[in-house]
Amino acid sequence: MYDIIIIGAGPAGMTAAIYARRASKSVLVLEAKSYGGQIVSTPDIENYPAEPHISGFDFATRLYEQATALGAEFRFEKAVEIRVEGKVRTVVTARGSYEAGALIIATGSECRRLGLPNEDELVGRGVSYCATCDGAFFKKKTVAVVGGGNTALEDALYLADLAETVYLIHRRDEFRGEDATVAKLKERENVRFVFNSTVTALKAEKKLTAIEVTNKSGEVTELEVNGLFVAVGRIPENRNFASLISLDEAGYAKASENCRTDTPGVFVAGDNRTKEVRQLVTAAADGATAATEAVKYLASL
Amino acid sequence: MKVIEATGANFEQEVLKSDKPVLVDFNAEWCGPCRMMKPVLDQLAADRGDIKVVSVNIDDEDELAEEYGISSIPCLVVFRDGAETARNIGFVPREAVEALIGD
Numbered sequence: 001m002y003d004i005i006i007i008g009a010g011p012a013g014m015t016a017a018i019y020a021r022r023a024s025k026s027v028l029v030l031e032a033k034s035y036g037g038q039i040v041s042t043p044d045i046e047n048y049p050a051e052p053h054i055s056g057f058d059f060a061t062r063l064y065e066q067a068t069a070l071g072a073e074f075r076f077e078k079a080v081e082i083r084v085e086g087k088v089r090t091v092v093t094a095r096g097s098y099e100a101g102a103l104i105i106a107t108g109s110e111c112r113r114l115g116l117p118n119e120d121e122l123v124g125r126g127v128s129y130c131a132t133c134d135g136a137f138f139k140k141k142t143v144a145v146v147g148g149g150n151t152a153l154e155d156a157l158y159l160a161d162l163a164e165t166v167y168l169i170h171r172r173d174e175f176r177g178e179d180a181t182v183a184k185l186k187e188r189e190n191v192r193f194v195f196n197s198t199v200t201a202l203k204a205e206k207k208l209t210a211i212e213v214t215n216k217s218g219e220v221t222e223l224e225v226n227g228l229f230v231a232v233g234r235i236p237e238n239r240n241f242a243s244l245i246s247l248d249e250a251g252y253a254k255a256s257e258n259c260r261t262d263t264p265g266v267f268v269a270g271d272n273r274t275k276e277v278r279q280l281v282t283a284a285a286d287g288a289t290a291a292t293e294a295v296k297y298l299a300s301l
Numbered sequence: 302m303k304v305i306e307a308t309g310a311n312f313e314q315e316v317l318k319s320d321k322p323v324l325v326d327f328n329a330e331w332c333g334p335c336r337m338m339k340p341v342l343d344q345l346a347a348d349r350g351d352i353k354v355v356s357v358n359i360d361d362e363d364e365l366a367e368e369y370g371i372s373s374i375p376c377l378v379v380f381r382d383g384a385e386t387a388r389n390i391g392f393v394p395r396e397a398v399e400a401l402i403g404d
């Protein structure tokens with residue numbers, strides 16, 4: 001039995017671990033993949049207070065080392081379910097179950113998929129959700145970016161420096177992202193805009209060879225591409241916990257700045273919570289708040 | 302054993318002609334999750350004499366990356382008797398790496 005179990009070793013979860021350990025609580029952090037969360041693949045972070053320049057990997061590793069040095073225990077297991085019985089909160093993973101007095105859900109978000117039948121099997125074989133991670137494989141090749149927000153625009157700009165041709169496919173005729181980035185893209189000769197269109201099929205022979213694009217009037221064209229970068233937003237990772245925390249229409253856990261959920265002793269922290277700004281500094285802030293609230297909750301029992 | 306660095310020149314000898322199962326780690330210096338993978342693979346190579354662990358730097362060995370259809374890293378590929386038997390993209394903890402290798 002632990003005092004506090006934290007689900008997710010992203011910036012929010014690891015910050016919560018630091019605060020909980022400094023309050024002398026026993027802490028288990030459960031992580032489905034690697035510590036660090038979304039930020040691990042980012043080459044440069046330039047907006048974290050007092051840290052003018054650091055890579056995502058270094059940021060995550062320093063946070064991890066700080067939390068482990070303070071005595072937080074980490075296990076690399078995915079939480080599939082949570083249960084509440086009286087004062088005991090249980091987290092079920094693929095390999096077992098763990099009990100605590102309080103839980104902090106800090107599961108962040110993951111990239112939204114297009115939802116095409118063979119999409120999953122083509123990840124790493126031409127389909128990617130991270131231009132800065134995988135762009136290097138497409139030097140002098142033809143790629144497509146799908147999406148209309150800032151991530152899609154920045155991905156297209158980044159890839160335009162590497163690839164021979166970049167198609168930017170968007171379901172509307174106007175971008176949601178910043179005008180300045182759109183203007184930069186328009187100056188690039190190797191960027192082709194494909195408006196009012198969606199990607200409707202992926203063609204592959206072992207790896208991606210072409211995509212089928214359908215426009216609003218139903219016309220279908222095939223574009224030969226080596227790579228497809230999907231940037232159609234992110235979805236919060238709250239599905240496994242929906243029985244005990246209420247979610248808004250987009251799937252975010254409804255909680256105010258105090259990070260409390262409908263279930264006493266169950267808190268949420270970070271990008272999976274309803275909030276205005278989803279950044280490292282706000283994730284860290286949530287981690288501090290959720291841990292402090294959890295400590296208060298345990299003291300009140 | 303230690304992790305062996307493979308290149309286009311020794312890939313056939315070290316990987317395809319190996320009589321032990323080989324775990325090939327396609328990686329790059331600039332890739333954060335690859336750097337997280339390294340200590341896991343170093344430990345695995347040290348502990349398990351029944352397999353061979355090989356690292357391929359995709360920046361230096363872009364032809365190997367191309368040949369094996371790698372477009373996202375870290376990418377772990379298991380070879381047995383010269384043929385690919387399993388593949389995983391992204392960081393995975395040790396137990397998942399061992400499951401990938403199989404018995």
Ligand SMILES: Cc1cc2nc3c(=O)[nH]c(=O)nc-3n(C[C@H](O)[C@H](O)[C@H](O)COP(=O)(O)OP(=O)(O)OC[C@H]3O[C@@H](n4cnc5c(N)ncnc54)[C@H](O)[C@@H]3O)c2cc1C
Nearest residue numbers: 008010011012032037038079107108109270271278279280
């Ligand atoms: C490409 C990119 C660049 C960015 N650049 C910046 C930047 O420069 N500055 C900035 O401030 N912010 C940046 N951000 C945003 C920042 O990364 C996020 O706001 C922050 O990582 C959120 O932290 P989090 O801990 O809430 O969630 P996440 O980072 O998403 O971490 C959640 C963790 O929980 C784990 N998890 C999920 N489900 C489960 C489960 N069921 N069981 C166990 N573990 C689970 C995940 O594997 C993950 O490790 C960037 C984001 C991206 C994608």
